[in-house]
Amino acid sequence: MMLQIFDGLLLLVIVVLAWRSLNDRDVFRAVISFIALGLLIAVAWVRLRAPDVALAEAAVGSGLTGALILSALVRMRRRERAATGTRREAPK
């Protein structure tokens, strides 16, 4: 019973995080949602008894992809700032 509740919650949070990583207006928050999504999907793989996939998802899907997207975001903002000239803060 506890496991069913856990699985249900897991599914729910995965869908919510997927939606937020697509739709959040703040790109940074969307990226963080994406990273958290990857970690929870790794947990889902463990629940499906596929620990190999879970390891790969946590390390590649969440960790490295997250780092890549974050650095892409930093570059994007730097370019935006250079384009708009004097603005100091990246637009929210």
Next chain:
Amino acid sequence: MTSRVMVGVLSLAMCAALGWAVQSLPVRPTGLTGASLAKLPESGVTNPVTAVLLNYRGYDTLLEVGVLLLAIVAVWSLRRGEWPASDLHDRPLLMSLLRVVLPVLVLAAGYLLWIGAFAPGGAFQGGALLGGAIVLVMLGGLARRVLAYDRLLRAGLVLGVIVFAAVCAVTMLLTGGLLQFPAGTGGTWIMVIESAALVSIGLTLGLLYFGGRPNGDRLDSEHRRPAHHA
């Protein structure tokens, strides 16, 4: 607005179709599970996933390692790398964290490689950890130290494909079949391939983070200058 409704309806239909597909899956495995498990003792490893990846379907894994090499070649051809957002020399906490974490990461990568023969793990998972270690080093502002070993890095990047291809050639000479290991020696071949692949995968994933080819004269300038053009 109507397009949003359309997308919603389509998504729901897709969701229903997927749900139906999952529900209609047979409860008992009907595919090659039995056959692959039966041959497991002959594969040289006891972890069925590693047996499939490196023994039964080794050719697929060879191509995967090749795809990773192609990815880094493509990124390096597109642009020169930049420093990550900021050098973090002024963050002593991060530096001391790195001193503790990096050896552990390297050790864990080696452990995952080794344990892959018996339990979940293997070259891709270990390589991802190694890649993460390289990303951490770069975040710590030490990218220059890493990228100074230009030739060594390039050698490491192609090591996986070269060793894999060499194993292909040797096994063809020995048994006449591509990646068909001589009886009883599967475990050794798999470990050789995976060790080389671990290095290449780790370096590829880590260097992808740098976002371009290393370039000596650019490493000294902190800020991007548009003056250089290709």
